[in-house]
Amino acid sequence: xxxxxxxxxxxxxxxxxxxxxxxxxxxxxxxxxxxxxxxxxxxxxxxxxxxxxxxxxxxxxxxxxxxxxxxxxxxxxxxxxxxxxxxxxxxxxxxxxxxxxxxxxxxxxxxxxxxxxxxxxxxxxxxxxxxxxxxxxxxxxxxxxxxxxxxxxxxxxxxxxxxxxxxxxxxxxxxxxxxxxxxxxxxxxxxxxxxxxxxxxxxxxxxxxxxxxxxxxxxxxxxxxxxxxxxxxxxxxxxxxxxxxxxxxxxxxxxxxxxxxxxxxxxxxxxxxxxxxxxxxxxxxxxxxxxxxxxxxxxxxxxxxxxxxxxxxxxxxxxxxxxxxxxxxxxxxxxx
Numbered sequence: 001x002x003x004x005x006x007x008x009x010x011x012x013x014x015x016x017x018x019x020x021x022x023x024x025x026x027x028x029x030x031x032x033x034x035x036x037x038x039x040x041x042x043x044x045x046x047x048x049x050x051x052x053x054x055x056x057x058x059x060x061x062x063x064x065x066x067x068x069x070x071x072x073x074x075x076x077x078x079x080x081x082x083x084x085x086x087x088x089x090x091x092x093x094x095x096x097x098x099x100x101x102x103x104x105x106x107x108x109x110x111x112x113x114x115x116x117x118x119x120x121x122x123x124x125x126x127x128x129x130x131x132x133x134x135x136x137x138x139x140x141x142x143x144x145x146x147x148x149x150x151x152x153x154x155x156x157x158x159x160x161x162x163x164x165x166x167x168x169x170x171x172x173x174x175x176x177x178x179x180x181x182x183x184x185x186x187x188x189x190x191x192x193x194x195x196x197x198x199x200x201x202x203x204x205x206x207x208x209x210x211x212x213x214x215x216x217x218x219x220x221x222x223x224x225x226x227x228x229x230x231x232x233x234x235x236x237x238x239x240x241x242x243x244x245x246x247x248x249x250x251x252x253x254x255x256x257x258x259x260x261x262x263x264x265x266x267x268x269x270x271x272x273x274x275x276x277x278x279x280x281x282x283x284x285x286x287x288x289x290x291x292x293x294x295x296x297x298x299x300x301x302x303x304x305x306x307x308x309x310x311x312x313x314x315x316x317x318x319x320x321x322x323x324x325x326x327x328x329x330x331x332x333x334x335x336x
Contacts, residue, residue, distance in 0.1 A: 002057045002131055005113040008047065009064045009102055010121045012040045018067045022097050025246050041281070041304070041316055043124070044070060046323040048333035050125035054298075057131055059113055061333075064102060066095070074335050083109055093243040101243035103255035107228035115140075118255065119220045122302045126326065127295045133271075140222030141271035144190050144263050145198045145215035146205040164250040168238070169257045170213050176234045177264040179211040186266030194272040214263065216256050218278050218301045223258065227267070231258045274299065281315050282307040289322035 013019065051058060058079065063069065066085045075082060085094055088108040093101045099120070106118065117134050134141055149166040183190055183206055190202055198215070205212055232239055235257065242252040262268050278301045279288040291300060307315070330336055 002059045003113050003115060004058060004131055004135060005060045005062060005116040006051060006055070006058050006119060007062045007064065007106060007109070007112070007116055008119040008121055009099060010044060010069075011065065012067060012070070014040060015067045021095060025095065025097065041122075041302075042320060043302070043323060044121060045072065045330070045334055046327050047119070047121065047124055048073075049327040049329070049331045052331040052333065053327065054125040054128045060111070062109055062112060062116075064109075072334050074333050077333050080333060081111070089243075095246060096243075097246050098248045098252070100245065100248065100252050100254050104228075104239055104243055104253075104258070106223070106255075107225040107232075112225065114225050115222070116225070117220050117222050120301070122304070123220050123299065124292075124302070124323075125220075125299050126292060127298050129298050133298065134220070134222040136269040139267055139269045140224060140262060142222065142259070142263060142268040143195060143198075143215070143217070143271055143273045144192075144202075144268070145195060145217075145273060146190070146202045146211075147213050147215045148205070149213040161248075161250065165252065165254055165256065166213055166216075168251065168253045169260060170211060172235050172238055172253060172257060173260040173264060174210045176261070177211075179264075180209060182264045182266065189266050189268070189270055192270045194270050196272070198273065211260075211264070214256075214260065215273075216259075217273060218303075219274060219299055221255070221259060224262065224267070227262045228258055231261045234261070277301060278303060280305050281319070282311050285315050285318050289318055292319075292322040293325055295326065 011018070051061065060081055061079050062081050062083050063073075064083045064085070069075065069082055074080070085096055085102070088110070089096060089101060089105055090108075093105065096102050103118065106112070106116075115135050115138070132141070149170060150163065190206060191199060193199065195202060235253075238253050239257075242249070242254075245252060274297055277297050277299060279291070280303045281288075282305050288300070288302065291297065302319070
């Protein structure tokens with residue numbers, strides 16, 4: 001068994017007790033509480049099936065939730081650890097209906113391996129992956145791809161609120177590190193042949209004195225716990241403030257800021273970017289279903305989006321059918 005753990009966060013927005021607690025805090029809130037942030041598409045069994053089939057080497061799986069786990073989940077599986085918010089989030093950061101405090105405090109989970117891979121519950125494995133997909137020589141595998149901060153429709157978020165996250169992350173990371181010095185210390189990690197066509201853009205943006213922004217691939221992310229601790233030492237003010245927000249807020253940073261710390265320090269192993277791996281439900285259903293069935297790439301992310309009830313129902317049926325064709329057999333993580 002590997003000493004690389006997987007961490008996944010999950011919420012079922014249909015849970016009446018959870019909704020009651022959420023709505024008690026939602027009144028008069030200006031924060032982001034859109035329904036699609038919490039909607040369940042019934043795809044979680046395929047996450048476990050994919051992990052069991054395509055990453056059997058994983059150490060432990062840490063399943064983070066703030067409600068009862070799904071009834072079908074086999075809590076007695078030796079690799080599975082159920083983590084409640086109160087198990088690792090300080091009192092002042094709860095209740096958390098935003099993913100940001102949940103993600104930014106992962107290093108506080110007792111027993112979590114120093115090396116771990118963080119998944120949202122909308123990220124799935126489609127074919128076998130080796131440990132070297134995520135870690136090499138003890139370092140997380142990553143791609144230091146530069147980009148200007150996007151202001152248009154990104155990853156199916158119609159109001160562009162994610163723009164603020166990029167802006168806030170860039171602002172704090174530039175406070176912590178001198179970009180030109182980081183570039184000089186590890187030039188090949190910024191200008192690596194593995195980046196392919198992105199190498200040209202990196203070369204152009206390297207002339208700027210500050211980090212202008214990075215590409216966030218929105219896929220399972222490898223981390224070292226020590227990087228979280230270092231980020232909290234450098235950026236306690238913003239990480240503490242973000243963790244105190246019950247809902248998403250335009251002033252927040254997120255776990256991408258922690259990732260930027262290992263990028264800026266050069267504490268990562270260069271990996272070729274996985275492209276065309278993010279799909280938006282309702283808009284990309286046909287291509288998403290084909291990618292799943294044909295296993296075109298090793299992993300994907302499926303973003304939710306605003307849609308009417310009929311579109312939601314049709315999309316859910318289509319995507320579930322594609323996953324069931326790929327992974328029809330229940331895993332040992334499911335009660336049979």
